[in-house]
Amino acid sequence: MKYQSLAVIFIIIILPISMILTAYVQNQVQTLQLQISYDTKLTNSTYDALKAFQLNALNSSTSDLANSKLRDIEASVNTFFNSMASNFNMAGYNKDILQNYVPAVVYTMYDGYYIYSPFTNTLEEDDEGATYTNGEKVYGLKPYIFYSCRYKTSSIDVVITYTLDNYITVQGSINNNPVYRYGYLIEPSNITGSGSSIQYRGVTISPSEVLREDVAYPQEDGTIRKISNCPYVKINGIKYYNDGGTWFSMLNGTRYDQSNVFKEENDSAIKYYQDARDFTNWVRTNLGDLSSANAVDSVTGEKIDSFGNYEIFSSESDKSIEDPDSNFNQQRQAVIRYSIEKNLSVAIANYNRYSGETSANFQMPKLQEDEWEKIINNISIISFMQGISIGGKVYNGYSIVTNTVNEEVVNTDSIYLITSDGQYHKATDTDIGNNVTSAYLNLDFERKSVTNNVGINYYYPHNEMGCYSSIVSQSAVDVPENIYEYMAEKGGTVAQAYFTALGRERYSMYKTNNNPTELFKEFSTP
Amino acid sequence: MGDTLITVIAIVLAAVLMFVFPLMTMSDRTDDVSQLAVETATTEFVDDVRSTGKLSMDKYSRFVEDISATGNSYDVQMEAQILDENPGKKTTQAESTKIGENVYYTMYTSQIMDTINPSSGATKTLALKEGDIFSTSVKNTNSTLSQQLKNFFYSVTGNDTYTIAAEHAGIVTANGAGN
Numbered sequence: 001m002k003y004q005s006l007a008v009i010f011i012i013i014i015l016p017i018s019m020i021l022t023a024y025v026q027n028q029v030q031t032l033q034l035q036i037s038y039d040t041k042l043t044n045s046t047y048d049a050l051k052a053f054q055l056n057a058l059n060s061s062t063s064d065l066a067n068s069k070l071r072d073i074e075a076s077v078n079t080f081f082n083s084m085a086s087n088f089n090m091a092g093y094n095k096d097i098l099q100n101y102v103p104a105v106v107y108t109m110y111d112g113y114y115i116y117s118p119f120t121n122t123l124e125e126d127d128e129g130a131t132y133t134n135g136e137k138v139y140g141l142k143p144y145i146f147y148s149c150r151y152k153t154s155s156i157d158v159v160i161t162y163t164l165d166n167y168i169t170v171q172g173s174i175n176n177n178p179v180y181r182y183g184y185l186i187e188p189s190n191i192t193g194s195g196s197s198i199q200y201r202g203v204t205i206s207p208s209e210v211l212r213e214d215v216a217y218p219q220e221d222g223t224i225r226k227i228s229n230c231p232y233v234k235i236n237g238i239k240y241y242n243d244g245g246t247w248f249s250m251l252n253g254t255r256y257d258q259s260n261v262f263k264e265e266n267d268s269a270i271k272y273y274q275d276a277r278d279f280t281n282w283v284r285t286n287l288g289d290l291s292s293a294n295a296v297d298s299v300t301g302e303k304i305d306s307f308g309n310y311e312i313f314s315s316e317s318d319k320s321i322e323d324p325d326s327n328f329n330q331q332r333q334a335v336i337r338y339s340i341e342k343n344l345s346v347a348i349a350n351y352n353r354y355s356g357e358t359s360a361n362f363q364m365p366k367l368q369e370d371e372w373e374k375i376i377n378n379i380s381i382i383s384f385m386q387g388i389s390i391g392g393k394v395y396n397g398y399s400i401v402t403n404t405v406n407e408e409v410v411n412t413d414s415i416y417l418i419t420s421d422g423q424y425h426k427a428t429d430t431d432i433g434n435n436v437t438s439a440y441l442n443l444d445f446e447r448k449s450v451t452n453n454v455g456i457n458y459y460y461p462h463n464e465m466g467c468y469s470s471i472v473s474q475s476a477v478d479v480p481e482n483i484y485e486y487m488a489e490k491g492g493t494v495a496q497a498y499f500t501a502l503g504r505e506r507y508s509m510y511k512t513n514n515n516p517t518e519l520f521k522e523f524s525t526p
Numbered sequence: 527m528g529d530t531l532i533t534v535i536a537i538v539l540a541a542v543l544m545f546v547f548p549l550m551t552m553s554d555r556t557d558d559v560s561q562l563a564v565e566t567a568t569t570e571f572v573d574d575v576r577s578t579g580k581l582s583m584d585k586y587s588r589f590v591e592d593i594s595a596t597g598n599s600y601d602v603q604m605e606a607q608i609l610d611e612n613p614g615k616k617t618t619q620a621e622s623t624k625i626g627e628n629v630y631y632t633m634y635t636s637q638i639m640d641t642i643n644p645s646s647g648a649t650k651t652l653a654l655k656e657g658d659i660f661s662t663s664v665k666n667t668n669s670t671l672s673q674q675l676k677n678f679f680y681s682v683t684g685n686d687t688y689t690i691a692a693e694h695a696g697i698v699t700a701n702g703a704g705n
Contacts, residue, residue, distance in 0.1 A: 002536065004539065006540060007539065008543075010543065011543055026558070029558055036569045039569075044697075374700070401577075401699045458618045460615060463619060466615075471655075472611075477703045
């Protein structure tokens with residue numbers, strides 16, 4: 001045979017093989033590319049949902065109340081699906097179709113979480129005009145689930161509800177006496193002094209302070225009135241401003257005058273530390289020997305093995321109860337994780353019964369440790385997407401995005417310090433100096449809007465500029481393991497302003513357990 | 527004489543068809559696979575920085591190791607756009623109906639490397655905040671086997687003759703300096 005023929009036969013054999021191989025590799029490449037692009041798209045959609053939630057919550061003065069929060073979350077879910085539709089090039093597809101691929105969206109909050117997933121609607125009475133019928137499958141927010149755990153010993157039967165910080169609620173019975181107590185846990189030995197002279201870790205807490213910020217509202221004639229540096233007090237999440245003797249609050253852009261007259265001088269921080277000391281002492285006396293091994297499942301009453309065996313609230317030799325590595329925090333994180341994991345896996349597994357159009361078997365993916373870390377310490381949105389076919393494979397993915405600017409929780413890093421040079425800083429700024437004048441929640445530095453008949457007006461409650469080394473670029477900030485120890489070591493006005501603001505903001509945030517009538521009395525002039 | 531010439535030409539042609547052609551298709555596939563590996567690594571690297579807000583030498587080295595495992599050398603360009611809300615704030619203060627512009631200032635590869643280079647044993651991280659934009663682009667700098675073979679038939683030279691390239695960017699969704 002001639003060389004030419006040999007070559008031609010070779011080509012005839014090799015060419016189809018090479019073509020098929022090329023097509024196969026291309027196909028695989030495309031699948032993998034789709035997969036990584038889907039991860040990114042899902043993160044982007046989740047981030048959009050978070051932004052929507054943040055924007056709505058920031059511009060609503062009642063965003064910490066349940067019904068308003070539900071509305072904000074519903075809006076955020078809609079944003080999520082709209083964003084998904086455009087990100088995944090499925091514009092025009094509506095929520096109903098995309099929902100078949102999203103087994104659950106989780107919104108973790110301060111003391112519990114919402115799961116957005118399908119459920120069977122139960123309607124006991126048949127009503128002609130009802131929107132939903134009995135037994136109908138509905139996509140929506142399931143009831144709020146608290147981060148709670150039941151503990152049972154021979155004398156104690158309590159449910160403890162944990163939160164993202166050191167605030168807990170104890171409900172149940174101790175020695176057959178009913179209890180319903182709540183408060184912050186702080187190592188009592190770290191708080192010294194009494195009355196208006198309180199030191200926390202050796203740092204004196206400002207006994208009284210006057211809070212000031214700018215506020216704007218539309219007047220009856222349509223013009224916007226802005227009061228600069230208006231003194232205010234914050235009670236149960238609502239700010240009451242003093243306009244020359246008349247106190248008013250703002251409710252979604254409208255001024256409401258109050259009949260109460262409050263004291264400008266504010267000692268919320270002192271109260272926070274005093275209450276925390278009393279509460280922690282109470283917990284130590286009554287629940288001191290409560291162990292993580294006493295935790296039982298709320299439904300079955302069976303012991304939860306994964307919690308280990310250590311005393312939750314008792315004092316430890318080298319650690320304070322509020323330290324990040326204390327037994328209390330270990331238990332708190334374990335409970336939050338157990339609760340979310342359990343309810344979420346049920347929600348996702350149940351999804352198989354609702355997903356009509358996809359044949360995928362929905363299962364909860366295993367989240368990594370660092371992802372749990374994020375969920376346990378922040379308000380966050382976790383979204384899941386499963387069952388989308390990507391050429392030969394089925395896409396399963398999830399995304400976690402955390403929300404650092406919110407009214408829900410006062411984190412240890414949500415306090416910003418204002419210095420006398422007209423800038424605001426992170427509390428952990430390395431070159432902050434000692435000329436700190438005041439400290440506020442990070443939320444108070446965000447832009448706010450008021451609407452009148454002409455248009456929208458914007459203002460900032462605090463006019464200080466963001467510091468370039470800690471707010472804009474974060475090039476000179478410490479990342480301490482234990483912020484309390486770090487601040488106590490730093491001392492000076494930085495620590496004083498920080499601990500005072502942390503106590504004040506935590507004391508004045510909205511909580512369901514608060515009794516507004518009592519709080520009003522506390523803040524009113526006699 | 528003429529017969530010998532034809533034989534030589536036939537041998538050369540057969541050699542080209544039987545060796546160079548399969549070699550070219552195979553090296554093309556190798557590049558495809560490298561391209562995929564680089565793209566995946568880049569996306570993962572950028573998404574990691576985006577979701578944590580932190581960039582450390584450790585992460586960067588791991589990324590460079592990942593892409594170097596394909597056997598090529600790469601030019602990695604990073605860019606961090608830092609959101610500065612102060613100018614917008616000044617605009618709003620001067621005129622309450624305006625919200626001003628979001629200004630970004632940019633850090634390029636060399637500045638980022640200066641920030642994350644460990645000094646005196648201490649690891650340093652670049653902390654980004656929510657709203658910043660981080661992007662990375664990767665190009666191969668050596669010429670791969672398939673490029674060399676192609677150059678044998680048609681020569682293309684210049685700075686932009688890369689075959690493996692990946693790019694990914696996105697908004698940072700977490701605060702890197704949180705505690």
